[in-house]
Amino acid sequence: MTAPRDLHTATLLHDGRVLATGGLTGGLTGSSETASAELYDPATGTWTATGSMATPRRFHTATLLTNGRVLATGGFNSSGVTASAELYDPATGTWTATGSMTTPRELHTATLLTDGRVLATGGLTNSSTTASAELYDPATGTWTATGSMTTPRDLHTATLLTNGRVLATGGLTQSGVTASAELYDPATATWTSTGSMTTPRRFHTATLLTNGRVLATGGLTNSSTTASAELYDPATGTWTSTGSMTTPRELHTATLLTDGRVLATGGSPGSGVTASAELYDPATATWTATGSMTAPREVHTATLLHDGRVLAAGGSPDGSGPMASAELYDPPAQGTTTVVVSSQNPSAFGQGVTFTATVNGSTGGTPAGTVTFKVDGTALASGPVTLDASGKASFTTTLAVGSHTIAADYNGDTNSAPSSATLTQQVNKAATTLKADDVISTLPNLVAHLTAGGAPLPGKTITFTTTNLLGHTFTVCQAVTNSNGTATCTNGTIALLFHLGLHYTATFTGDTHYLGSTAQGNLL
Known part of the structure; x- marks a missing residue:
């Protein structure tokens, strides 16, 4: 500085x-x-x-x-x-x-x-x-x-809760350090007592977590500096102990990181000043040591920057005088897990299928960044898909008949490590429906209509057959469906009269993408 x-x-x-x-x-x-x-x-x-x-x-x-x-x-x-x-x-x-x-x-x-x-x-x-x-x-x-407030306080904390109320905790009163806490309701402009902390604290911190609870850490009790930490649950109005810090601290900082963890830095362990730092993981309720600052600091500041780093500035290294130095903490990337699911598996040829990847952070924070989707090893031509606020990304496509490997590769970002997931998508032949019209046998135009999923299916060969009174089956003709899915046979008059059939059958034998189907029409 x-x-x-x-x-x-x-x-x-x-x-x-x-x-x-x-x-x-x-x-x-x-x-x-x-x-x-x-x-x-x-x-x-x-x-x-x-x-x-x-x-x-x-x-x-x-x-x-x-x-x-x-x-x-x-x-x-x-x-x-x-x-x-x-x-x-x-x-x-x-x-x-x-x-x-x-x-x-x-x-x-x-x-x-x-x-x-x-x-x-x-x-x-x-x-x-x-x-x-x-x-x-x-x-x-x-x-x-x-x-x-219900209690006079200095050296206390005041934290805005997600419900709009303010939680005041601890501090120094006229009778010593207090464990009491109270809530301010802006709607009524009044304070009401809430559950007391398990430990009296001043020179402590209180940090709102992403889950809406408040983490109180360290501080000076009536007798000593403490490493203890505890959680306030606004839903119950109570405090519960959580994992203690690895180092007792007062006059320290506690900063919520973008991934939901909390970084505690510096302060006094009771005698002297420390450069140590540690991370609290709400998912495990535990603290782990992280890289120490380059200099011991107390009564300093620690500010979360927009890029996820933390700026520690000033403070005192030993109580003798202030510092002008500042340093940056780059949080270690949290681990992630990626899961990919299909909207329909197995699916049918021609059916649109949506694949959704969900990326979760190991510390409870929602990762940001992009997911690269691959189909049978080939990335989407449209490029990576950006995660939404809930950590999800998706795309929709149609696939050829057969078995396909769908991969979702989370690319990571400053705060979250990459991870991947795959699934096997089975695509079956699509079912078809054939309908044959009733015709007059002396002036026949044999007509059949082929659809798949309710849509006309053009360009498919339909075979028309009839069976005579002796039980012999004969092919009358073949015709290809037009853009409306309709096949018309116009050369069967003589054959129909000769065979004296009472019915005719239209058959689509299927192909690489579609299952076959048959239909029977009456000769009137």
Whole structure:
């Protein structure tokens, strides 16, 4: 970065850049808060200074609004805890003041609600920890008080759930570290208690998973740094323990990856600062170590980029002062499995068959990318098919009679490894239907109509025969079906009179694609 920072914020903008704001320039216990801000561009891998905030801040928040601007709120500087707020406009690279909060806050939270408003909760005022909460309306640029939390909190978390409510967890109260949790309902503007965590936590993280549950990790209890983790289920309002991290952590980060796993980085294990990192897999409820950062970091930021990588920036390596360095984590590709199914197997010649490939990620995330379909080893001329949002790709075709191998090759992407599947498609001859008209024997035109699947079948040879009173069968004539599937025999008058038959038979013997069929017509 252009400036060393810890206790800062990092916000992913709509255009894929990352905005870093404020923080300390003199260490965890220093007093050199900065108002500076800068932008990281993943396309170039460089940081550039942008407009500074009007107010230096640490322990503040920075929230991306639906209009693309960033709202910075509260925090601490040499003048104490501030209630001020300001807006960053990426289009101009400048900050403008907006309405101040009703209460000065640091160590608070600011959560974007589904309606575009921002909920600020708790934190430390100039005198004490507060339970108050308030709402920012971007349309008016003003704050209004809303229902207070049931418990005063700072150093807590606030997570927007998929149902639109906000889950506040843990933190420091006037009586110590708490395990309590509560829910804010924007529809009623009220808080209600929900199930408490199994472990009191502050300096912890809370991450919304793709399945709608919330993963709480690490933090400082009333006595020590913990490696424990637990899951909140909004459907039941309860917490259950899940696999513990491999390393105790506080002042760390936890970032949801595009494949549904969670990356925990750095922090303090209780003494010192660690560079280690690990991955949580919701499918197995376990943590596994992954590549360590190039430098130990605590009170840093970790931001998921649009390309699936994670940007770790700033922080403190040992509590002595902030860092300007930044680094990128490239997640290992999750394993995948591909399954291909047929809409009809066996099928008949001429019948359209749809083949669908479904690609599943080993970590529960839905893979993106393309599938290359092959029929008997030859890829579709139209090229690979893009997976939809549910991880499916399909194509429809007709096949010749016989056995065919259908292959679906998932090509992988940045986050997901390739995989393949095959099936054997059996295509049988198509059934045919023949209908013979009744004719007058003295003026016969023998007529038969051949169809397959209800459609006329042209270009097929129909043989007309008759059987006399002595039981002998004679061929009267042959005719080829026209575009309407109709075959007409016009030279059988003498033969019919001679044989004195009462019926005639039309026969299609079949071919490489179609089964044979027969029909009988009456001689009147």
